[in-house]
Amino acid sequence: MNDRILLAHGSGSKLSHDLIEKILTPPINNAILSRMDDSAVFELSGKLAFTTDSYVVNPIFFPGGNIGRLAVCGTVNDLSMSGAKPLYISLALIIEEGLEIDELRKIVESVRETAEEAGVQIVTGDTKVVNRGKADRLFINTAGIGVISAGLDISGSNAREGDKIILSGGIGEHGMAVMSQREGLQFRLPVVSDCAPLNKLVSEMLAVSSNIHSLRDPTRGGLASTLNEFAGQSGVGITIEEDKIPIHDGVRGACELLGLDPLYIANEGKLVAAVAPEDAQKVLSAMRMNKYAGQAAVIGEVTGERKGRVVLKTRIGSSRILDMPTGEILPRIC
Amino acid sequence: MRFIDEFRDVGLAQKLAQKITGISHKPARLMEFCGGHTVAIMRNGIRQLLPDNIEMLSGPGCPVCVTANRDIDKAIALASLPDVTITTFGDMLKVPGSYSSLQKARAEGGDIRIVYSTQDALQIARENTQQSVIFIGIGFETTAPTIAAAVLQAEKENLKNFFVLCQLKMTPPAMKAILDLGEVNLNGIICPGHVSAIIGTRSYESYARDYGIACVVAGFEPVDILQAIEMLIVQIENNNPQVEIAYTRGVKPEGNLKALELMHSVFDVAGASWRGIGDIPNSGFKLKEKYVRFDADEEFDVEIPPVKEAPGCRCGEVLRGIIRPTECKLFRKLCVPENPIGPCMVSSEGTCAAYYQYGDFDE
Structure with a gap:
């Protein structure tokens, strides 16, 4: 495999499949993701919380983390702040042509590590590659679903005098x-x-x-x-x-x-x-x-x-x- | 944090505030010249600790704010030239000129880059030898030595594509101009800390002697400022105006001789145009003949459209200490940091921006 991301990695070709199957999926795989269907399918009941966020941090590696850890934490935290227990996360990558594959590996490894720490599963994902200069190395979008215990109502509107x-x-x-x-x-x-x-x-x-x-x-x-x-x-x-x-x-x-x-x-x-x-x-x-x-x-x-x-x-x-x-x-x- | 926490000590601050209240009987109008002081006063809520007979006015000590429209228009015009890269401190980017701002010029395709120091600008010049790299040199005596050093460095390296648009200004002539205008009856001035670290305190002596105004150089922490106010009030109550230094850990009466030497080896004193005050002779700097090849004013010929002031903007009066930002009809309504009408709303040290950000507690 080449050591940098090529436009062809996002083209749906054999190269795309290789990228997904060899680099992206193995670290984060689980029973729902591994079905490789068009959507993640699972059962849930009760009150749900649903959130999404995009990550465009520059630089993508910084002291204490990288864009991968950030993308998982951000969505896990948004769910948690509604009192939800985060369960499932989606992971969409927009990669600039030329990104080193080793860097991508490190970021996916951080995604795995952080998801594991938080106890959430990455159940669906997407990868796009854009021409050099059309993105800044790597953008990530994550969305997440969590469940809220019955009777719990946490909101920025609920602060009361004396709190x-x-x-x-x-x-x-x-x-x-x-x-x-x-x-x-x-x-x-x-x-x-x-x-x-x-x-x-x-x-x-x-x-x-x-x-x-x-x-x-x-x-x-x-x-x-x-x-x-x-x-x-x-x-x-x-x-x-x-x-x-x-x-x-x-x-x-x-x-x-x-x-x-x-x-x-x-x-x-x-x-x-x-x-x-x-x-x-x-x-x-x-x-x-x-x-x-x-x-x-x-x-x-x-x-x-x-x-x-x-x-x-x-x-x-x-x-x-x-x-x-x-x-x-x-x-x-x- | 050492050397910071001591100067934010609540016990010391309260003691000073009580002392000021105890000794201050006469009405006292004090002006802090420097934008850094304005921010520190607002951010720490110092005005709320002072008795009603002490009035604090903000002065023209924010270099971005006093940059004349024409000078901003010139920078914008330079940015539209082919093969020119403009380098500037970030605060300048959003300052509205007569018709546009550097930020808008950048959106329209101008190569305008924010730098943190003149060294960054030199580096851009080294890396882009095909481009003419112009540094927008604004600031007071604090910034001037660093720009002088950059010019000397460029000469040493024989950098042929580095230029300075010199809009540097000197503090004492502006203070004198405000006093001469006679619009604000000041009793005391909180003299700038960092400027004084460079130029020393001799220039202030005539304010005490000829205008009867108390002068104390202050540092930028709350205890520094309260101590300076206390010293000013003692002078005012005793009718004994003189120049004193509260910021002794930063300022010596003679200033920083090395920095002064550097500054005067590269610049000659020249006239400058101040927003809100107008042209003041001998209040700015110009590159010496020897360094004229670095002078963007000489090197580039640009056409500048007629200067236009924003209708209703009262930045000039704010800068002269005649009105508070809250007295301007545009403040908080049409003029907000996201869409500044005048420069005092742009710079992080602008008076209007400080009033906007830190609020007027009694408003």
């Missing part, structure tokens, strides 16, 4: 890891992406409390966006304490240097929860037992004041509005 806001750990790690890789910046304290599947964390939280009202993973737009979404959707105010928000020193340093605010930087392995006050400690203790939430902390609470807005109590004991991010993130010039 505690819990954050599962340090913010900004994914965004800064990708950015430092992309810009060739090297920091003494390396920043590693937090990219991780959070479904087990969520099920451990749900096991100790039936009063988790809202869950969301603060991806693009960071923590500030998620909190503003909760406040807007639920029609409540949220007050957050800046010095309670965990931030890895490497992220803080990199953000200081580049003039960025970690509150607006993307995460891929963190969640924010609005939890009834009486259950907050229980949920927090359960979270801290999980390897992806050892630094979980209560960072604020839902209030009845300034509805729809987020108030940040600053480190120096003042207060200000914490708004949605605006525009793209640009480096400062002086």
Whole structure:
């Protein structure tokens, strides 16, 4: 087999079949996928959650992960934030001609490893190859299906006055890891992406409390966006304490240097929860037992004041509005 | 994080705020010149800690914001030339000129690239010898030495395709111009931190002596700024205006002699055009005759359409400290970061952008 992806790998020819049968399928195979029919066929019952997301991260390999791990985590996490147990995932690849097959192997291996960790199966997929320059190495789309236990209702609209806001750990790690890789910046304290599947964390939280009202993973737009979404959707105010928000020193340093605010930087392995006050400690203790939430902390609470807005109590004991991010993130010039 | 957390200490900050409230009796109008200070003040909620008799005004210290429309139009015109690559700091990309922006010029096919430093621009020139690579040189005395170093490096390497569109500006003449306009009755100035690290504090002495204005150079952390405000209030209450440095870990009275030498070896002082203020003599830099071959103004002949200002935009008044962004009718309505009408809404250090992002708590 050639060591780079050719247009012919996407043409439906023998080469396509070879790619699918020798490279793509073996690591992730399972009983549903191996039937190789036009659709995955399976039975499910109850309330379902269904989500899709596309991944175009540049570079496709970054400290702490790659586009394959990201594509599985993103969809697993989106399902988990609705309280669903993720079960089945689709995997569609859009490959730019010229991608090294060894790189593709590494990415598929990450998909396998991450799916296995999350306990989900890749049950259907697709591969397309486009001309050089028509894509940036590799784009991935995943969709996922999960089941929601009877009686469970978790939504960004459900935050209530008095709820505690819990954050599962340090913010900004994914965004800064990708950015430092992309810009060739090297920091003494390396920043590693937090990219991780959070479904087990969520099920451990749900096991100790039936009063988790809202869950969301603060991806693009960071923590500030998620909190503003909760406040807007639920029609409540949220007050957050800046010095309670965990931030890895490497992220803080990199953000200081580049003039960025970690509150607006993307995460891929963190969640924010609005939890009834009486259950907050229980949920927090359960979270801290999980390897992806050892630094979980209560960072604020839902209030009845300034509805729809987020108030940040600053480190120096003042207060200000914490708004949605605006525009793209640009480096400062002086 | 060491050397940062100390300057964000809640105990120290609260103590300083209480002290300021205790000693401040006279009305005090303070201007922070630098956009970095504006952002730090808004982001940390410093204004909310001050008593009502202290008024904080924002000044013209954001290099993107004070770049005149004509200068932006020129950069856009250069971008449309064949075989030209424009390199620029990211903040410049979205700044609206009279008719377009560099961002739009890029969408229309202009080769415009964001760089993080002049070194990146040099590298692009080395790798693309068939292209003329023009660096949009905006900034104050903080940026000027790095551009000077790039010019010297280009000369050393005999790079024939590297040019600078020199729109650098000097801080003290703009401050003096604002004082001379007499529109804002200032009692004190929070003098810029990074600019002062380069130029020192001598230039500020006439503000204290001739205009009776208290001057304190501040760092950029909340405790730095509160300390500077406290020192200003002491001067104001005692009627004893002078130049002091609160940012002693960064600034020496004589400045950075090496950087100054570098800067003056490559640039001559020249007139410059400031948005909101107009032409100010001896307020900018121009490449010395010896380095004229790197000067994009000399090398490229472009036609610039007549300058047009956006109707209703009050950036000029914001930059002079006459109005707050919230007093502009366009603010938050027509003028938002996604669709900025004026430059103060574009730059991360622009006053309008800071008000938009960090909100006015009392609004």
